[in-house]
Amino acid sequence: MTAAIRDLARLPLVDEVRVSEPIESVALKPEGPDAAAPAYLNAVAIVTTRLAPSVLLGYLHAIEQRHGRVRSERRSAREPGWEDRTLDLDLIAYGDVVSDDPALLLPHPRAAERDFVLGPWLAVDPDAVLPGVGRVDAALARLREPE
């Protein structure tokens, strides 16, 4: 993860990268949490860049590949299989841009449901806002409310 963040900071037209501490969490599978699967380390980076979102995503995929990520097949973020992986770089939001292109859904369609996304995001940006959802602190509090 450290090497991937270094690669991110070295991308052309990337001016600043501010990254959270990594947090460990149980693997979330489509059926729910799976404590038997390898745990994940998640971090959120706030990137200041003049790269267009689709170009940035292309670079994220290149960084994943450089660090050994093998994609089993082409699929969209709407139909996840969620196999274990060595590195996964997702674009959670890009300012207030909204996109329904399956190759780049913005904001990330599952971000609001994921404690392991909202928690580290809030740690690097206490005033973070998820477009279409609202403040990240409020979204995280709702997620953590007992049902």
Ligand SMILES: Nc1ncnc2c1ncn2[C@@H]1O[C@H](COP(=O)(O)OP(=O)(O)OP(=O)(O)O)[C@@H](O)[C@H]1O
């Ligand atoms: N916001 C986004 N960030 C990253 N990939 C996205 C996004 N929106 C759509 N995609 C597409 O989703 C495809 C699958 O991405 P990936 O394998 O990283 O999904 P995943 O990490 O397994 O699942 P999840 O998206 O739920 O975290 C990518 O090829 C990419 O084109």
Ligand SMILES: Nc1nc2c(c(=O)[nH]1)N=C(CO)CN2
């Ligand atoms: N804990 C955890 N679970 C996951 C994660 C992740 O980043 N952290 N990512 C997934 C698909 O990208 C599926 N499951």
